Amino acid sequence: MGDHHHGPAKGPLRWITTTNHKDIGTMYLWFSFSMFILGGAFAMIIRAELFQPGMQLIEPAFFNQMTTMHGLVMVFGAIMPSFVGLANWLIPMMIGAPDMALPRMNNLSFWILPPTFALLASTLFMEGGAPAAGWTFYAPLSTTYAAPSVTFFIFSIHLLGVSSIMGSINIIATVMNMRAPGMTYMKMPLFVWTWLITAFLLVAVMPVLAGAVTMMLMDVHFGTSFFSAAGGGDPVLFQHIFWFFGHPEVYIIILPAFGVVSQIIPTFSRKPLFGYDSMVYATASIAFLSFIVWAHHMYTVGMPVAGELFFMYATMLIAVPTGVKVFNWVTTMWRGALTFETPMMFSLGFLILFTIGGFTGLMLSIAPADFQYHDSYFVVAHFHYVMVAGAIFSMSAAIYYWLPKWCGRMYNEKMGQMHFWISFIGFNLAFFPQHFVGLAGMPRRIPDYALQFADFNMLSSIGAFIYGASQILFLYNVIATIRSGTPTSEEKTWEGAEGLEWTLPTPAPYHTFETPPAVK
């Protein structure tokens, strides 16, 4: 109770000891951006090697470390923490709560991450190199045939899993117990709903990942044979357990992005979100369905036909609630009064490109067709459309949208538009051609390729470099805004914005809603 009316602590120790959701949100966002740059650097190395056929820059073994680390850092270091950062900043403000339910655990959740990723990155310098079995690290390549760094990799996964789980427990406890009076569940902003559901998914499946890597640890160090046929085990068991985590994981990645876009599109359409109730049910359906589709990542493993059919049907079914959401967003725009500021541009980009990713996902769900797509660049194209043009575009939208509220300064709109267009062009140039080479027969995770794939690979690399460069523009815009952007003190930064956070002063004070607001 004591120092509520004081501002933040002074000095560097502020950041280490803070329990304030805004501070912690800020740290998550900066940390995730630095991981985005690190993962992006790995991607630049990959695309530089793939610029032309032949091995020019790096050895094949190092290439495998790059693809593995790119995936791990982007998924666990960039995307997930960035959305946790958004959750931290926004959920209390959106539900009229003064902070998260468990502020000290919140601090710990964040501070686990920098040392964990330092450990993971340090495996690059260990003997035998960093993990190189892909971010999906199938056994036995990742167990019997792994470099010594596998033990540190397993330890890192455990640690970031603990961080994620603690963060999710915090989010659930906050949303369930700290909503302002009058804010029933069906009055919560959709961003809060999507995060609530995501948090439940995380609590359910991160322990499964922990289980999988624990079994790996036991196979590697304690003589068990979970994944080794020699001792009566089965490498395919690893795949089942991994993907039981892995599929809900991709929904964990995208659901908060759906939430962001569901806040932004209504604002710039000056019209309420169409079909709020449907959107909630659709999100919940996607979450439930996500548990029963995992083996669509394993269609070529030799499953019996009944299993293949079941997973095919269940996976196809997920298209229904996902489609419902897309239709609802478009209908939100319909007969609105649209303006196209940067957050809206990124949201529209999301809508188009995520939908394209959804269509390739539908194609992939068809088991016999997947025999041709599996482990080819067609899959790589699909997941980059949904994860980059999906999750990352929505994160960019979110930053532009809420940054003025957070820091009381307006970003440079022209630069924002430039960032959008360069990202959009760079992204599509990088990943659309990958559909072609994948269909034409180029496998994934290869450092060199046959000549017929050369032209599209060169285009793809150029696109990737362009996309990477535009993120530097973004960084510049964000820093310039925070330091010297045009001050703004409008509570409602955006004319069409609705929600409790837009009733607060701009910039938002260190402590907000210490008295709960009245919600009609």
Add this chain to the structure above:
Amino acid sequence: MFQLSDNPTTDTAAKLVVVTVAMFAFVFVVMVPLYNVLCDVLGINGKTNGEAYISVDVEVDTSREIKIQFLTSNNAGMPWEFGPTVKLMKVHPGAVNDTVFFARNPTPEAMIAQAIPSVSPARAAAYFHKTECFCFNQQPLEGESSAELPLQFIIDQDLPRDIKTITLSYTIFDVTDMASSAVAAR
């Protein structure tokens, strides 16, 4: 419902911790055993039982002839010579069949091997009964010596009628280190 704490926040958090721990346990206590049980019961993994089949006297079905192919494979780093003495057998469901595999350890040191069977089509595994198989046990061999490894099996009469060829493949693995550390541990 249980309340784990008076403070609603702590109560929520505590319940979620229980879920977390339960999901971790779920992997070891449910997922792994379930996988093994389903593979066994549904016979979908191509794995045959690790235990001897107790045969029941049945009539041999001479109307059906099933082709049995024997294949062998050495896992990486396994230098033994290993193969079937007979590559192909034509058998009737219900009949008891015998065959022999040969193995030779060409290295100067004693080694221990484990043969792991795999049946194709996978769904035939449930109908492939082994009354005696060298794959039930680990196979030790002194340096520079050989052995004849017996296999006795019966094809179940209920084998689906559309299966006419069954391939039984053995992969041998070097388990010398695994076995010796198990002995040392005792």
Add this chain to the structure above:
Amino acid sequence: MCFKAKRLYQLALGPVLMLLSLASTGAWADDSKMNQLNMPVSVTQVGQDIYDLHMLILWISVIIGLLVFGVMFYSIYYHRKSRGVTASTFHESTSVEIAWTVVPFIILIGMAVPATKTLLDVYNFDEAEIDIMITGYQWKWKYEYLVEDGENVMFFSNLLTPQSEINNTEPKGEHYLLEVDEPVVIPVNAKVRLLVTANDVLHSWWVPELAVKKDAIPGFINEAWTLPTEEGIYRGQCAELCGKDHGFMPIVVNVVSREEYQKWLLAKQSDAVQVKALMDQTFTLDELVTRGKAVYDRSCLACHGAAGEGGLGKAIAGSAVATGDVGGHLDVGINGVPGTAMQAFGGQLNDVDMAAVITYQRNAFGNNMGDLVQPIDVFNYKKG
């Protein structure tokens, strides 16, 4: 601030227009392999069905996409605030939600029916004429034709592209990274059963024009089949990350006439007999070294380096093994070194090749031991 909606429309419609224009120029079923946009047309019935299924889903997606994006772009243009419109307030409609739940569901059923049929066709394991056991190794494939009466025909299939092409010191050949020393040969119009397994880690056998992809799992057999209806050479690659040379273990399938296949099979069987005969011969140092270099480049170079300098594998130049006791050297080559990446090559190289490569290693890279290892020496060493 408002943005030119027309530009938005055009730029975002770009990808879709591109797809349509390509469809109309017939670039979908492009014969030349360069810059192919689409899945290759298969030479198997099942492959053709898969291609048709792929196109069906693609077209349905394109149509739905055009509809949805059409509505979006209409809205972006006509519902712009800068046109002076006022926003409506409608925000829900149960009947609309039901409609766009039920209609997609029905479309999905329309897709699921042909998909189910094609999957059941793929899983139809009726009697095949030829059985081939395929084993994925780090980093090559082994093929074993199961011959009912007689010896099985067994051979390894290594990447043929030389390291110099990969390292850009020589221009790349037409089939760069898609060529092997020993292709799989099968007769046209015959059903071939493929029994896929792995020696070490997971691999996956994929030939796009046959529309076959099956994971290779150590300790387990996976069954697949193919029935090509056209003669030709079909190239594929490993499709499961398997370590450093995952991108360097291609597959080549020669589909030939039945007569040619029989000739090839007989030739392979007699090769095996011939190699047995060669075993009794004594070769000169030059003959062994020449043959040994070819074996080395194929089977050892990737790990031990073109000059025996090492890499993933130990250096051979000046090594204790290559300059030490011949028996010790034979042991390493034949039995491998358990617990390391050095495999047992005794089963992979015939005795003539083994003798040649050991001789080469002992005399090349400055080792200059002057030793000759004859095939009979290898044979006797293996016998113990």
